[in-house]
Amino acid sequence: MKDRSPFTPGNPVPVELFVGRTNQLEEILKNLRQARTGKQENIFLAGERGIGKSSFAKFICNMACKEKLLSVHVFLGQVTSLDEMVRRIFEDIIKVSNTQSWYGKISDYFTGRIKQIDLFGVAVSFNPSKEDARELVNNFPEAILNIAEKIKPEKEGLFIVLDDIDTISKTPEFANWYKSFVDKVATHYSYFPICIALIGLPEFRVVILQSAVIYISYSYMLRGV
Numbered sequence: 001m002k003d004r005s006p007f008t009p010g011n012p013v014p015v016e017l018f019v020g021r022t023n024q025l026e027e028i029l030k031n032l033r034q035a036r037t038g039k040q041e042n043i044f045l046a047g048e049r050g051i052g053k054s055s056f057a058k059f060i061c062n063m064a065c066k067e068k069l070l071s072v073h074v075f076l077g078q079v080t081s082l083d084e085m086v087r088r089i090f091e092d093i094i095k096v097s098n099t100q101s102w103y104g105k106i107s108d109y110f111t112g113r114i115k116q117i118d119l120f121g122v123a124v125s126f127n128p129s130k131e132d133a134r135e136l137v138n139n140f141p142e143a144i145l146n147i148a149e150k151i152k153p154e155k156e157g158l159f160i161v162l163d164d165i166d167t168i169s170k171t172p173e174f175a176n177w178y179k180s181f182v183d184k185v186a187t188h189y190s191y192f193p194i195c196i197a198l199i200g201l202p203e204f205r206v207v208i209l210q211s212a213v214i215y216i217s218y219s220y221m222l223r224g225v
Contacts, residue, residue, distance in 0.1 A: 025059075025060075025063070028043060028060055028063070029063060029067075031043055031195055032060075032063060032064050032067045032069060032159060032195055033067060034195075035069065035157050035158075035159070035193055035194060035195035036067055036068065036069060036156045036157050036193055037193070038157075038190070038191035038192060038193050039192070039193075040182075040185045040186075040189070040192040040193075040194050040195070040196075041194075041195040041196070042182060042195075042196050042197075042198070043195065043196070043197040043198070044197075044198050044199075044200075044204070044205065045057060045197055045198070045199045045200075046199075046200060046201065046202045046204060046205065047201075047202070048201065048202070049201070053163075053199050053200075054073075054163055054164075054199065057073060057161045057163060057197060057199055058073065060159070060161070060197065061073055061159065061161060064159035064195070067156075068154075068155055068156045068157075069155060069156065069157045069158060069159040069193075069195070070093070070096065070097070070151050070155040070157070070158050070159070071096070071158075071159045071160075071161070072089070072092040072093050072096055072158070072159070072160055072161065073092070073161045073163060074088050074089050074092050074160065074161060074162055074163060075088075075163050075164055076088065076162060076163060076164050076165055076167070076168055077164050077167070078167050079167060079168050080167055080168055080171065081168075082137045082168075082173055082174065082177055083130070083133040083134060083137055085162070085168060085174075086133065086136045086137050086140060087126060087128060087133055087136075089144075089160060089162075090110070090126050090128075090136065090143075090147075091124075091125060091126035093106070093147060093158075094106060094107075094110065094114060094124055094126050095123075095124055097151070098123075098124055100151075100154070101154060102150055102151045102152075102154060102155075105150040105151075106147060106150055106151075109146060109147070109150065110126065110128075113126060113127060113128045113129075113132065114126055114127075115127055137177070140177075140181055141181060141184050141185055141188070141189065141192070144158065144160075144194055145189070145192060145194070148192075148193050148194060156193060157193030157194060157195070158193065158194045158195070159194075159195045159196075159197070160194065160195070160196045160197070161196075161197045161199065162196065162197065162198050162199065163199045164199065164200065165198055165199065165200045165204065166200045166201050166203075166204065169198075169200055169204045178198075
């Protein structure tokens with residue numbers, strides 16, 4: 001029951017608490033493996049606040065890493081613009097790649113937009129111009145596929161978690177942008193090794209359907225443990 005839930009917003013719990021969700025995990029694992037073979041997948045994780053969505057997403061990220069996917073968990077919070085959302089996606093990709101062998105390829109792609117923010121080069125920030133940010137929004141499929149190509153052969157694709165999308169999901173721009181992204185991938189790319197998980201409150205589905213038709217592979221309604 002939710003009253004007894006061990007989950008607290010903003011504090012992911014140990015992955016061991018999810019060993020009982022076998023059916024959900026097996027379905028998501030299929031999504032991850034499909035993405036790894038080049039079929040773009042979309043997952044919607046819905047549930048009330050404090051029910052464990054972010055912790056479950058952390059668990060899935062661990063699964064994705066074992067499937068040779070580069071995993072990024074992007075927290076959107078009060079983000080209201082597509083430019084900032086996309087900036088955070090690429091910044092998190094850059095951060096998790098900072099100590100990896102493919103980092104040079106990614107940093108070359110974003111030449112002049114990555115800033116080292118400590119003496120040892122461990123921390124980075126991604127600061128594109130307004131024009132560059134808008135270009136990344138408009139050409140997101142091309143940009144994210146470019147990254148997927150640069151992390152080969154160490155990684156076979158990307159798993160991107162967009163967490164706490166409740167604020168941005170209320171904007172018609174997000175619904176239309178995401179539908180356009182999914183449609184473009186479906187019609188223009190035979191190989192797109194990307195899996196995206198959207199995480200939010202149950203109302204998110206209603207908002208999306210009111211704004212635009214969107215294709216989501218699965219919807220996992222999380223309950224209390």
